[in-house]
Every structure is written in structure tokens, then in C-alpha cells.
Amino acid sequence: MTPKILIIGACGQIGSELTLALRDIYGVSQVVASDIRNNNPELAASGPFEILDATNKEQIESCIEEHGITDVYLMAAMLSATAEKYPDKAWNLNMNSLFHILDLARDKKIKKVFWPSSIAVFGPSTPKEHTPQQTIMEPSTVYGISKLAGERWCEYYHKNYGVDVRSIRYPGLISWKTLPGGGTTDYAIDIYHQALEKGSYECFLDEKTTLPMMYMDDAIRATISLMQAESDSVKIRSSYNLAGVSFNPSEIAAVIKKHISGFSISYKPDFRQKIADSWPGSIDDSAARDHWGWESKFDLEAITKDMLSNLRN
Numbered sequence: 001m002t003p004k005i006l007i008i009g010a011c012g013q014i015g016s017e018l019t020l021a022l023r024d025i026y027g028v029s030q031v032v033a034s035d036i037r038n039n040n041p042e043l044a045a046s047g048p049f050e051i052l053d054a055t056n057k058e059q060i061e062s063c064i065e066e067h068g069i070t071d072v073y074l075m076a077a078m079l080s081a082t083a084e085k086y087p088d089k090a091w092n093l094n095m096n097s098l099f100h101i102l103d104l105a106r107d108k109k110i111k112k113v114f115w116p117s118s119i120a121v122f123g124p125s126t127p128k129e130h131t132p133q134q135t136i137m138e139p140s141t142v143y144g145i146s147k148l149a150g151e152r153w154c155e156y157y158h159k160n161y162g163v164d165v166r167s168i169r170y171p172g173l174i175s176w177k178t179l180p181g182g183g184t185t186d187y188a189i190d191i192y193h194q195a196l197e198k199g200s201y202e203c204f205l206d207e208k209t210t211l212p213m214m215y216m217d218d219a220i221r222a223t224i225s226l227m228q229a230e231s232d233s234v235k236i237r238s239s240y241n242l243a244g245v246s247f248n249p250s251e252i253a254a255v256i257k258k259h260i261s262g263f264s265i266s267y268k269p270d271f272r273q274k275i276a277d278s279w280p281g282s283i284d285d286s287a288a289r290d291h292w293g294w295e296s297k298f299d300l301e302a303i304t305k306d307m308l309s310n311l312r313n
């Protein structure tokens with residue numbers, strides 16, 4: 001059966017590309033995009049669009065009934081750097097929206113749920129390299145705490161109520177179509193914009209801060225293939241580790257320099273340094289590879305080529 005999909009937070013960095021990818025696969029009328037405000041005219045022009053507040057259960061429920069929604073992708077969230085500034089707002093948005101969707105799935109109003117988790121679930125006591133799927137998790141950020149709690153609830157709803165919920169711990173995501181907002185890994189996008197505009201970049205993380213990252217094309221492919229996988233093969237119902245590439249600011253700067261010869265980088269770490277220092281440098285994603293055949297395609301060179309050529313256009 002063709003799913004009827006609702007994307008909540010469709011105007012965001014992931015949502016905007018996911019919406020278009022799902023519309024390509026299932027047909028425009030099968031994918032309802034929604035967000036708290038319409039700041040992506042392309043989405044609204046290319047198919048059904050609803051104004052929806054992710055914390056308002058009645059609004060979500062009536063949208064689901066009206067459109068006969070089967071699958072929900074809950075992409076609305078407050079990211080790590082902003083969440084440190086507004087802890088209670090972040091907790092409210094990140095947790096209540098998840099409970100609304102999990103409850104609707106438990107009550108059989110929808111069939112399948114995708115919810116994004118993050119490398120932020122890990123903390124300073126987690127092994128830093130090839131961080132395993134199951135390991136010490138003591139996140140020290142508001143965002144990480146909300147994502148770890150969310151993962152536990154996803155697994156709980158699956159085990160106790162049979163909810164078909166699927167999730168990925170996204171690394172920092174690099175994309176050119178829609179800017180991210182308020183994340184710690186955002187520097188890896190800013191740097192391309194500034195390299196083209198100014199030929200230089202002042203980085204808010206220090207040069208040796210290695211973080212797990214991924215190109216958006218890979219992230220979208222992973223998300224859709226996890227959602228299309230047979231239910232039996234989705235053995236982890238908290239959230240899957242997923243790896244793309246790992247690099248630090250000086251390494252990305254060196255690759256950019258190959259394409260823009262005069263490019264220079266300087267470093268001025270701010271409060272985001274502490275967040276980045278609490279996260280892993282690389283991720284072991286063998287469970288995702290084994291269970292549903294995950295494989296990443298974009299390395300740093302391929303990401304850089306694609307970013308610069310698309311931003312130039």
C-alpha cells in the first residue's frame with residue numbers, strides 16, 4: 001500500500017529535502033508538508049502544505065484525519081546551540097511533539113513514525129572513536145538529553161504498544177538547499193558560503209575538533225531506506241548509529257583550499273566548543289549496515305565538489 005505521508009517541520013534543513021524526495025517516490029499528492037510557518041514557497045507550491053504546530057496535538061490529529069495520513073516524519077526540533085539558550089522551550093518542543101506522535105501511533109491513528117535522533121545523545125564519558133551502537137550515554141546538553149529521553153520512549157512505545165517507530169542518530173548534516181538553524185555542526189555549511197562570498201572563514205570551533213558529519217543526499221537516502229525496510233529487519237527501535245565522514249575544521253579548510261586557492265580560515269571558539277567537545281569524533285554504524293543494508297557514498301572531497309558547484313549556481 002502506498003503510504004500517505006505527513007512531514008512535520010517540512011521547511012527545516014532535513015524536512016525540505018525529505019519532502020521533495022518522498023514526493024518523487026510516492027507522488028506529490030501522497031506527501032503533505034507542514035510547518036509552523038510557510039517559509040519555503042517551493043514546498044507549498046509543489047504540493048499539499050499545512051500550517052501545523054508540532055506541540056498542538058489536536059491540530060496534528062485533525063490534519064491526520066483530514067488527509068488520511070498513515071506515516072509521520074517528525075522533523076521539528078530545536079537544535080543543540082539554540083537549546084542551550086532556551087532549555088525549557090527546547091524540552092517542550094522536542095519531547096511534547098514526540099509524545100503526540102507516539103500516542104497517535106499507539107491509538108492506531110497512524111501506522112509508522114520516523115523520528116530523528118542525533119550524535120548528541122552521546123556525552124563526555126562515551127568512547128570517542130568508533131562510538132558503538134550501545135555504549136555509555138551521559139549527554140551534557142539540553143538537546144542531547146531530550147534526544148536520549150526520546151530514544152528511550154520510542155523503544156518503550158515499540159515494546160509495550162507495538163508502535164512501528166524508526167530512528168537514526170544523524171551526524172552533523174551538510175547541505176546547500178536549506179540552511180540549518182542553531183546547530184553546533186553548522187560551521188561545516190557556513191564555511192562553504194563564506195569561502196565563496198569572502199574567501200575566508202572565522203570558525204567557532206577550534207581546528208582540531210573532529211566531528212561525525214554526513215552529506216544530506218546520504219542522510220535522505222538512509223532515512224527513506226530505513227522507513228522502507230521490512231519491519232523485522234528494523235531490530236533497533238531506539239535509534240540507529242549512522243556514519244558518513246569525520247573531519248575537523250582544518251581538514252575541511254584544506255579540501256576547500258584545493259578548489260578556492262586563496263581561501264583562509266581563522267579560529268575563534270565560542271560556547272559551541274564545549275558542546276562539540278562532548279560529542280564523538282567517529283561512529284560505528286555496523287548495526288545499520290547489517291540490519292538494513294546502509295552504506296554511505298559521499299566523502300569530504302565529493303561533498304566539497306557538490307557543495308561548491310551548487311552554491312556557485
Ligand code: SER
Pocket residue numbers: 079080081117118119120143170171172173182183184185186
Ligand atoms: N547537527 C546537530 C546540531 O549541531 C546535531 O544533531 O545540533
